[in-house]
Amino acid sequence: QKEVEQNSGPLSVPEGAIASLNCTYSDRGSQSFFWYRQYSGKSPELIMFIYSNGDKEDGRFTAQLNKASQYVSLLIRDSQPSDSATYLCAVRGNKLVFGAGTILRVKS
Amino acid sequence: DAGITQSPRYKITETGRQVTLMCHQTWSHSYMFWYRQDLGHGLRLIYYSAAADITDKGEVPDGYVVSRSKTENFPLTLESATRSQTSVYFCASSGPGPTSPYEQYFGPGTRLTVT
Numbered sequence: 001q002k003e004v005e006q007n008s009g010p011l012s013v014p015e016g017a018i019a020s021l022n023c024t025y026s027d028r029g030s031q032s033f034f035w036y037r038q039y040s041g042k043s044p045e046l047i048m049f050i051y052s053n054g055d056k057e058d059g060r061f062t063a064q065l066n067k068a069s070q071y072v073s074l075l076i077r078d079s080q081p082s083d084s085a086t087y088l089c090a091v092r093g094n095k096l097v098f099g100a101g102t103i104l105r106v107k108s
Numbered sequence: 109d110a111g112i113t114q115s116p117r118y119k120i121t122e123t124g125r126q127v128t129l130m131c132h133q134t135w136s137h138s139y140m141f142w143y144r145q146d147l148g149h150g151l152r153l154i155y156y157s158a159a160a161d162i163t164d165k166g167e168v169p170d171g172y173v174v175s176r177s178k179t180e181n182f183p184l185t186l187e188s189a190t191r192s193q194t195s196v197y198f199c200a201s202s203g204p205g206p207t208s209p210y211e212q213y214f215g216p217g218t219r220l221t222v223t
Contacts (some may be wrong), residue, residue, distance in 0.1 A: 004150075032210055043198055043214035044151070088150065092210045095166075100150035 003027060004091050004099035012105045019076040021102050023089030026070070033065060033072045034090040038101065044088055048074065079106045111135065114199050114215040121189050122223055129184045129218050131199030139202040139209035140182040142166075142174065144195040145217075151198065157182055158209070189222045196220070 032051040036044035086101040153166030202209035
């Protein structure tokens with residue numbers, strides 16, 4: 001079992017819809033959780049982090065954390081074609097571990 | 109304000125050659141990292157450094173050497189390049205803050221091809 005798992009996708013959503021990206025992790029001691037966005041051919045860019053159970057909102061992005069179920073998700077409201085990218089989940093236990101990423105495609 | 113830069117951006121080398129990838133950051137961040145990114149594997153940590161003259165191995169350190177004599181520079185050397193080291197290499201840094209060193213900022217990457 002991988003330490004951090006993400007569905008590779010692609011996840012296709014129409015413009016204006018909500019995109020839901022999920023990530024599960026194996027280390028119950030994990031303390032903080034990060035979402036990075038990576039456009040094709042570019043470097044990862046940090047968009048959000050969360051370390052408490054519940055929701056954290058930042059503009060059109062909402063990170064959701066459920067430590068009991070060991071999953072973290074990223075919701076993107078009013079999805080735009082410019083949101084099309086690979087989204088990497090990273091989980092901090094005693095080290096930072098990245099998932100392989102989910103490809104998101106927003107169709108106009 | 110350049111932030112974090114990497115050079116070269118693209119490199120083709122032959123098996124057995126030594127090659128050095130450079131990383132430079134202008135933020136005076138204490139932590140610096142080297143990752144490789146391969147299809148299906150995501151980002152894997154090669155080496156990291158908590159400060160000048162302090163380095164430690166990550167998940168996949170074999171075949172790589174690092175040094176950090178100055179806070180702003182963190183070069184990665186492939187001592188004898190192999191085809192399995194063909195990859196995209198990212199340097200990252202992390203500064204002070206509640207999520208340090210896990211809140212990381214990435215350079216633009218170096219695409220390395222070993223023939």
